[in-house]
Amino acid sequence: MANTPVRVCWPRDPESLNPVTLPNAYAVQINNLLYQSLLAVDGPRRSYVPWLATALPTVRREGARTFLSYRLRPEATWDNGKPVLARDVLFSLKLLNCPGLPNESQRSAFSFIQDVQLDTRxxxxxxxxxxxxxxxxxxxxxxxxxxxxxLLDPDSLLRQVSLPQLTSGDSTIGLLPAVRAFAQTFNEPARWRDPRVLRGSGPYQLVSWQTGQRLTLERKPQWWADRLPNATPPLLARPRRVEFHIVPDNATASLALRRGDLDVYPNMPGPEFARLRREASGLFQFFTPASYRVVVLAINTRQSALRTAGTRQALSRLLDVDRLLKATQYGQGQRTVSLINPREKWVYQDSLPLISFSPAQAAQLLQQDGWRRTPAGWQRAGTAQPLQVRMAYAAGERTYETIALLFQQAAQQIGVPVTLQPTEPGLLSRQRRSGEFDLCLLTLYGNPFSYDLRPLLHTSSIGEGGVNHTRFGTAYSDRLLEAIVATEDSTSKARLLRKLQTLLYQESPLIPLFFEPNRLVVAKRLGSVRPSGVEPGYDIGSLQVNAAAER
Incomplete structure (x- = not known):
């Protein structure tokens, strides 16, 4: 195992390494190298596998309650040498439910767990x-x-409150002295940059983090999983050192890859990928597994001009998706009418037609929705200002830039002014959360395992801490989302999911454009790549340096 670091290209900073926040996919990737969960996704095999747990849980049902029983691996230890125990799992769930912490999205995702029964034996x-x-x-x-x-609660403050108390919704729990003291310490920003605090049971430890430049991890000299015989992913951690280089500019990143300053470039833009494959195929390995990453146009349904479905549908006709696929994905990728990948045929609503590019039809839909074109622009009774929209997107992202420019040109054909707003990614995330946008281009990350879309679409996920940034939701859509999660029968679940896809198609709070391929480039000095369609698109723990390439 060579000491040469594996150098990975990232387009943006992870923003926060606080494990209850995880604002983007890069933060999630680091979290999965520092900490471990009970189960892990094996992307290439498209399945969950045991990680800290010895096996998937056993299931027992009694009336309206479900009991899921786990056992932790006896070899698993913390960095202080103490074993990972069931009470640590209970503590972690308390963190996800503790008032005063930035844990809103995770609290919602795991709200179905109401208590933990510890085995006294x-x-x-x-x-x-x-x-x-x-x-x-x-x-x-x-x-x-x-x-x-x-490390996170050395004074055992959260032992003074039970998990059922934290999940009860009782607002007074957050006023308890122990809870307030814990939250105050936990929320100190400096803690989540401190290598002494950011330590879990995972194979790596933080060495340094220069915001916007580089984040470096180092493998622990003695990691508990090294004692396991015949370890397989995700219990492999071959690279001794991993450097994540933050390079927002695609051309600069491609040049660094060619120079040998980078080894792994996931989600490489289409033009650079095609050029590199044509000009330097002998130096790199190229992979294009289909992904669950969908590019969408999010529409703020609380903006007065965008409150009605007819106007949102009109805007969808200004997106020339076939042309965009050619321009940004070099013909790769897959069009979709849904947030669900068309490859998942058992749930994808294939009876809905792909949306056609038609500025004329867009104008017609605006008229049907009450707009009238005047010398001053499109006017509608009850709307003070003529129709004009702002389109925000992450600055420097070429795919978004191309989509935005072509959308602006199409809108200009029918007299709708569009202001383009390339924005620093961290600021853009904050603007989405606070609702300070009209239209926003973004990429959503899915998987083939779960169809719980409540965090993205339920009305309870609107507002501070939630991720329903479009602010869309009705009593009917909430019931559908809840029924999808509660339904056990796969045929009934597919029927409900198709109803939801039809509703979203009609209401258009999110306009899915296409699923991107995971264009992954890896230097030939690395072997055992294991590409995947599930984020991050490769298994970094499996990578190993080819000895012949190092000589």
């Missing part, structure tokens, strides 16, 4: 007590980071 065994049942509970229950109380 085995400190590594425990049972989750869950409300209701859905098959997704089996894997979702194991998909949160297990965190060390000895």
């Amino acid at each position: 085995d400190p590594r065994s425990f049972t989750f007590v869950c409300q209701g049942f859905t098959p997704e509970y089996v894997t979702a229950s194991g998909d949160f980071p297990i965190m060390p109380p000895y």
